[in-house]
Amino acid sequence: MVSIPVQCPYCHSTAVIKAGKQANGTQRFQCHNEQCVRRIFLLPYQDRGRAPEVRRQVVDMAINGSGIRDTARVLRISPTTVVAVLKKSPRASYRQPHVAASWSFTRRPRLGRTRSRAR
């Protein structure tokens, strides 16, 4: 009998135990690392959009200016999966420029008025 060490794909810890099975019969695992972001994971993910490697790439591509359809085509996942990953990503929520947009709308017309009065 050969034992293969199971590593958590999120924190790469080997403190991992079996945790039942999925409805389709694949083995689930549970990570015992306290600092790990994920408790339950699967080793062979059926859909590419669930794998942590692909999820990281989705966020990186969004930060570098790639669109949703663009990202979906390159990573071979569906556009809906790209949106779902970005909505769940904590880094994506930092990038909402609501404050900056309202600031530029209120300041620019005032600058135009002062210039026309000077003439």
Ligand SMILES: [Zn+2]
């Ligand atoms: Zn882990």
